[in-house]
Amino acid sequence: MKLYNYDDNVPANTSFPQNAVGDVFDFIVCGAGSSGSAVAARLAEDGNASVLLLEAGGDDKSETVSNPAQWPLNLGSSRDWSFVGQPAPGLDGRRLPLSMGKGLGGGSSINVMVWARGHKADWDYFAAEAGDDAWGYESILGYYRRIEDWQGDVDPSRRGTGGPVHVAQPLSPQPVAEALLSAASALGVPVFGSTNGEMMEVPGGASIAELRIRDGKRESVFHSYVRPLLSRRNLTVLTDALVTRLIFDGKRVKGVEALVDGRQRQFMAHCETVLSLGAINTPKVLMQSGIGPEKDLQSHGITVVQDLPGVGRNHQDHLAFGCTWAYRKPEAVGGSGCEANIYWKSDTRLNQPDILQCQLEFAVPSPSETGLQTPEYGWTMFNGLAQPKSRGRLRLSGPDINDPVLIEPNSLSEPEDMAAALAAVELCRELGNSDGFRPLVTGETAPGPRSRSGMIDFIRRSAVTYWHQSCTAKMGRDNMSVVDSELKVYGIDSLRIADSSIMPRITTGNTMAPCVVIGERAADLLRKSHGLSALREPFAQSV
Template identity: 65%
Template sequence: MHDTQTNEHAFAEAVRRNQAALRAALNTHYDFIVCGAGSSGCVVAARLAANPDVQVLLLEAGSSDDVASVIDPAQWPLNLGSERDWGFMAEPNPHLGGRALPMNMGRVLGGGSSINVMLWARGHRSDWNYFAAQAGNDAWNYESVLKIYRRIEDWHGPLDPERRGQGGPVYVAPAHAPQPAATLMLEAARSLGVPTFDSPNGAMMEADGGAAINDLRIRDGKRLSVFRSYTYPRMAQPNLTVLTGALVSKLSFDGRTVTGVEALVDGQPHWFGATREVILSLGAVNTPKVLMQSGIGPEQELGRHGITVRQHLPGVGQNHQDHVSFGCIWEYAEPQQVGNGGSEATLYWKSDPALDAPDMLHCQVEFPVPSAETAARGVPAHGWTMFAGLAHPKSRGELLLSGPGVHDAIIIRANTLSDPEDMQAALASVEMCRALGNASAFGRLVKGESMPGKLGREQMQAWVRSAAVTYWHQSCTAKMGRDAMSVVDASLQVYGIDKLRIADASIMPRITTGNTMAPCVVIGERAADLIKTRHGL
């Protein structure tokens, strides 16, 4: 143990010295510039930097992840609203009674994987097959993606060699010693005819759904972000520069070819040239923002702000999707421990067997989590929450510019619950949650249901509008596909622009079933494979 700690300290010091030297002597040009050190960008940068002859620059607006609230998974709520959060807010929404939802997003090395609840959810078979159909390329289908998951995982759970991998960079394990609220949720699910599985990511992602103890990216009680798994191990190398405090403002061009990026580094303007490619991995809000402010997007929107149109792509900033959920809360009979960051069990299920994927996404949290509005109804001091979520909402939002500059805030019109079908799905999901939480399995653990309780249809709809919160899974705003609203092709290259790819949740044609970190890692892996093939690396 002592030797391990000594080696870790020695490596950390080597990283610190190397990155300080690289920062002090920045190059004017790099082979590849990756913008954004989130769950996709960290993968792309690390995979490209594996070749010692390739110079990679990774730009991150946030700062170090070496803080207690990142390292300890249980402290994840402390990051919300901190300097590690972009702090986006959606516009007030008439479909939510005028409420404006916070749209938190990671602004730190590791992005969302440094401030989330560490759930590893691969996406349903039908999601990936939909990606492949939209892209017109089988490399995106479930069978192809399964090979990537097997290659990258280091699975520490029940053996499933057909679906799970071992020895990869991504340590994944079922929640260790789950609390009674989690195990009883599985018992309750079985009592309602919902099958249970030993993992949400094996056969369950190929079926109508089910319930399972969560797969988490936690080892020895510590968070394992994508940054720590992929990028950090390469940061003592001279060919990988990780630049924090670097806010990307726009792309530079020669005609329709991207030549580099403009960024504010510690507030000072810098230009960095890319001899081979620029990869945008800024997430589903900032990727379309930088595209539009660089002249790539809907010409009408760019024209409103006097931005010269370089490529008219009407889909940039459109098709905004996010998982919405409604916190149903029960009071414990006695105070209970919180395990593994608080989210240890999950359920996916179909409200209609004819659907191609589960439309209900239920995540359990072992403490009460009301919305700001439902908190006024009274919240138990000790309780747990079942988030009745929509896995595939029909509502679509959009992102608009408030101005042409780097500091002009993005306008997020999430349009949550704007499609009437989403209200119907929400009511079904809440009733499913209530049936679970009120099942006899919970009898000895729970004192009673705190909210919503048994309400009439109109009252329940009003509760749904006041309870709605986001799972923080914003996606689909620069989608992959072949129609007029698509922004990237099957190779993640931006239509009409050379030397520019996108690798993050914005390229999803539709939001995946479950949490989005794992699919973002796959998107990063696909991007790296495509780039290496294109450049013979």
């Protein structure tokens, strides 16, 4: 294990013996990803509360993390939980690899670094489901103004400066990115100067992407929020610490059990425990601790603490169908390889985008089931569903930490999703085969011209995931909801959830930015509940 905290004689990020970590803290935050890092930092910033941040993975010191172009090398590595879905009938029985970040920074340490705040309609839906306007778009804009250190054009009502999160567009986008915007404009898709300004309030558009890259290096959420506070005496960060279950006093959570370097440890929280383990591990820990669907838990011999049938249900993810073109000659790759994106509608009657397209400046191999060859040099539109209607679920395979979760994505099970997928691929092919790309490409290699049935076959066999798993412990007020508007788990005291699992439905676009908002919102609620000082703006970088 590694312990990251203050010591007069030992620099941060030095290995410590196991007994260096105490057992009791004011707050325990489980998971150092995009949400957990924000929660822990905001709680520790007050200075009057002791905070333990537990992370199952290791550190973030790797070229594959810091170098934006090397993000694909993290997939399937020790930095990836490497989940795999169960066979999905809608995908011709294929099993989707479902990557999820493992280590300091979580997904923000291995992702494509796209900053996308979610559409206005997403946040207003959150507010309606929660019965709380604090989750609505106008309130959430306040969080983004606090969070961001936006490097682009001034937009004081929507964008923030001086916050912990550096957000910038590439200074010199590659020709293929500029070609995409020109092609989009020619097809009637409006082009905006920023993804996260007015574009997220209208039915869609195209823009140069906004990325979490500074001076050519990745900035994870952990790096932005927690690392500046590591010298604080009241913040302890422990890696290689796998949370296995919650510890109860009746229906109050008083702490957690965790495997630390293979040794079982218990950590206690005076105030509250926060689960920020992601949309797979959060429901797993809940269920194996006795919180979840009663019959399912009893079938594995788990004592039921609270019957919550919605735990593990409502699983959502963004699917993508790669459309690829071969370059005439090798072209440079900028930043993370994603420098332009489009959010658009599969049906003109929609009032928000349901198509998500992120351009990748390299050729992504199609799944082997498509039988398609990938050009040595080319570009791929990671093109898919922003608002899928299909819903999956998670099931336990057993009561122990080593028993894997069975993930049933249920992808493309709803006919509306196939209709939207067909429209998305059609739009993508129109864009990529337009005149603006002809100086750059020799032609389309995937999917190519097909009949409707042939295109459906391509979609089922080519679909992959954006790795945006979410919604498995949703916020709301119906009998399938797991947390209330304050992120408290129904029927349980001193336990909150702050990660993508609380989303009532998946947000439009990449989910890192919404997860930071969820972490910020959780921290505000905790600070208010426990009498910690009001949050300062902008975020204090010094200690």
